[in-house]
Amino acid sequence: MSTKRMIWAALALCASLTSAAMAQETAQQQDLDARVQRFLDEHRRQWRDANVPEADGRVLYDLVLQNGYTRALEIGTSTGHSAIWIAWALSKTGGKLITIEIDEGRYRRALENFEEAGLSDFIDARLADAHELVPELQGPFDFVFVDADKDWYANYFRAVLPKLEVGGCFTAHNVNQRMRGIREFLEVLEATPSLETEIVRASRSGISVSYKRSDG
Numbered sequence: 569m570s571t572k573r574m575i576w577a578a579l580a581l582c583a584s585l586t587s588a589a590m591a592q593e594t595a596q597q598q599d600l601d602a603r604v605q606r607f608l609d610e611h612r613r614q615w616r617d618a619n620v621p622e623a624d625g626r627v628l629y630d631l632v633l634q635n636g637y638t639r640a641l642e643i644g645t646s647t648g649h650s651a652i653w654i655a656w657a658l659s660k661t662g663g664k665l666i667t668i669e670i671d672e673g674r675y676r677r678a679l680e681n682f683e684e685a686g687l688s689d690f691i692d693a694r695l696a697d698a699h700e701l702v703p704e705l706q707g708p709f710d711f712v713f714v715d716a717d718k719d720w721y722a723n724y725f726r727a728v729l730p731k732l733e734v735g736g737c738f739t740a741h742n743v744n745q746r747m748r749g750i751r752e753f754l755e756v757l758e759a760t761p762s763l764e765t766e767i768v769r770a771s772r773s774g775i776s777v778s779y780k781r782s783d784g
């Protein structure tokens with residue numbers, strides 16, 4: 569066989585292998601999508617313990633997917649509803665989520681839910697006090713979601729902002745609610761010149777979405 573034919577044969581083999589790998593990857597993602605959707609459908613009316621509603625989960629999913637985020641942090645797992653939406657999007661972007669929960673009962677239930685939904689490989693779940701753990705995390709992160717103790721939102725934000733990449737997004741739940749700490753948190757966002765913040769009004773609870781535009 570001539571050198572030219574050998575090169576063409578090698579290229580054809582590489583193309584065939586690449587095509588097969590892509591087809592397998594697509595099939596695996598389709599299987600995972602079906603498994604996650606089935607899990608969400610079966611548990612739709614079962615979420616309690618301060619989990620986000622489905623509409624807010626979809627907001628988080630869309631933010632991660634549309635921006636191609638891959639390094640996510642969640643503060644306040646509860647039993648895992650929001651983490652499942654975030655991790656589902658990360659399964660498509662090639663990313664992973666660190667999620668933190670202080671209550672052992674909720675944490676254990678969340679682990680079970682992650683396994684049942686087929687998303688355990690995309691979630692690093694930590695049983696810890698976020699007050700202590702968040703400042704210790706190295707980062708960097710490009711997506712952060714906070715749904716924990718509201719009077720600590722501003723502190724979480726200050727701890728995470730230096731680790732948030734430019735173009736990254738810091739989101740927080742319940743900002744439409746009159747809860748202790750929310751006003752202070754929103755004032756801190758407004759006073760941070762490197763941020764561009766909007767409130768998702770479609771969410772009954774309110775989700776603040778703050779994009780980091782610079783390191784300043």
